[in-house]
Amino acid sequence: MSEPIVTMNNINFTYENKPILKKVNFEIPKGKFMGLVGPNGGGKTTLIKLILGLLKPDEGEIKLFNTPIEKFQHREKIGFVSQKANSFNAGFPATVFEVVSTGLTAKLGYFKFMKKSHREQVLAAIEMVDMLDYAFENIGNLSGGQQQRVFIARALVNEPELMILDEPTVGVDQGNVKRFYELLDKLNKEQQITMLLVTHDTGIMTEYATDIVCLNRTLHFHGNPEEYSSLSDEDLSLFYGHPVTTIAHEA
Numbered sequence: 350m351s352e353p354i355v356t357m358n359n360i361n362f363t364y365e366n367k368p369i370l371k372k373v374n375f376e377i378p379k380g381k382f383m384g385l386v387g388p389n390g391g392g393k394t395t396l397i398k399l400i401l402g403l404l405k406p407d408e409g410e411i412k413l414f415n416t417p418i419e420k421f422q423h424r425e426k427i428g429f430v431s432q433k434a435n436s437f438n439a440g441f442p443a444t445v446f447e448v449v450s451t452g453l454t455a456k457l458g459y460f461k462f463m464k465k466s467h468r469e470q471v472l473a474a475i476e477m478v479d480m481l482d483y484a485f486e487n488i489g490n491l492s493g494g495q496q497q498r499v500f501i502a503r504a505l506v507n508e509p510e511l512m513i514l515d516e517p518t519v520g521v522d523q524g525n526v527k528r529f530y531e532l533l534d535k536l537n538k539e540q541q542i543t544m545l546l547v548t549h550d551t552g553i554m555t556e557y558a559t560d561i562v563c564l565n566r567t568l569h570f571h572g573n574p575e576e577y578s579s580l581s582d583e584d585l586s587l588f589y590g591h592p593v594t595t596i597a598h599e600a
Contacts, residue, residue: 351378352415354511354543355400360409362395369395371567373409377511382537382544384558386551388589391565393547397513400545401429414510428452428504428512430497432519445491445499446484449474452506474506475499477540478532494525498532505536511543512536518550526550530557551577563588 355377362370370392377383387393398404399411402418411418414426450463450471463471475484478498483491488499497517504512514533518526534557536542548554554561555574563570563577569588570577 351380353377353412354379354414355545356410356412356415357396357399358410358412360399360406360411362392362399362404362406364395368566370399370406373564373568375562375568375571377543377545379510379543380537380541382534382557382559383546384551384554384561385545385547385564386549386554386561387564387569391589393564394515396564397429397515397545397547400513401427425507426510428507428509430500430504430512430514430517432516441489443488444485445475445480445488445502446471448488448499449502449506452503471506474502477505477536478502492522492525494521494529497521497529501532501536505542509542511545513545515547516549517546518548527553530554533557565589 353376355375357373357375360370360373360375361368373392373396375396385393385396395404399406400413402421402424413421414423450467452474453463453467453471472481472484475481478501480495480498480502483495488496491499501512501514501517512533518529521529530553533544533546537544546554546558551561555578558574561570561572561574561577562568563585565588570580
C-alpha cells in the first residue's frame with residue numbers, strides 16, 4: 350500500500366448545528382485516481398474545504414503528507430481546480446500565459462517580476478495540458494473545455510503532488526468531457542500526480558478512476574470501479590438517500 354497523501358480520522362463537522370460530516374475515515378494513497386461521488390448536500394465540498402484547510406473539523410484529525418494539517422506548510426504540493434463556469438468571468442482580458450502565471454503568486458508574491466525560469470515553468474505547465482499553441486491567446490476566446498485545461502495548467506504550475514478537482518466538467522460541452530478525463534488520466538499515470546475528483550458522472554468515472562468513494566454525510570462505499578459498478582440500484586439508492594438508476598454511457 351502506498352503512503353497516504355491525505356488521512357482523515359473520525360472527522361465530524363457541523364454547520365449551524367446541522368451535521369454535515371459524521372465519523373468520516375478516509376485516506377488517499379499516493380498515486381491514486383480517486384473519484385468522490387454522492388448527492389448534492391452530502392458533504393463533498395465540505396470534505397474538500399477541510400483538506401484545503403479552509404475549514405476546521407469539530408472533531409477528528411487530518412494529516413497531509415503524514416503531517417498534521419495545522420503544521421503543514423507546503424500548500425504548493427496541492428493543486429485545486431474548481432467549477433470554472435461558476436467562478437470565472439470569461440470576458441476577463443487576460444492571456445492563457447497570464448492566467449497560468451497567477452498560479453505562482455503564492456511563491457513569488459504580488460507585483461514581482463518573473464524570472465526566465467518562472468516563464469519556462471509557466472510554459473511547461475501550458476504544454477502539459479496541450480495548450481501551448483494558445484499560450485498568448487485571450488482566454489475569453491477559448492471553448493469551455495480549453496479554458497478548463499488552462500485552469501488545470503494554473504494548478505500544475507507549482508508541480509503539485511495532489512490535484513483536487515471539484516466537478517471540473519461543469520460548463521464543458523459533452524463532446525470534450527471524455528478528452529478532459531483522458532488528460533487527467535495522463536497526468537495521473539505519466540506525471541504520477543494523485544487525483545481527487547468530485548463528479549456526478551459516475552458512468553465515465555468508472556473508466557478512469559482507481560478508487561471510488563461515495564459520501565453522504567458519512568462514507569457509504571469505498572472500493573474499485575468494478576465493485577462500484579456491481580452495486581445494485583437498491584444499494585445506490587440507500588447510499589444516496591433517494592432512488593437511483595444507473596445509466597450506462599455509450600462507447
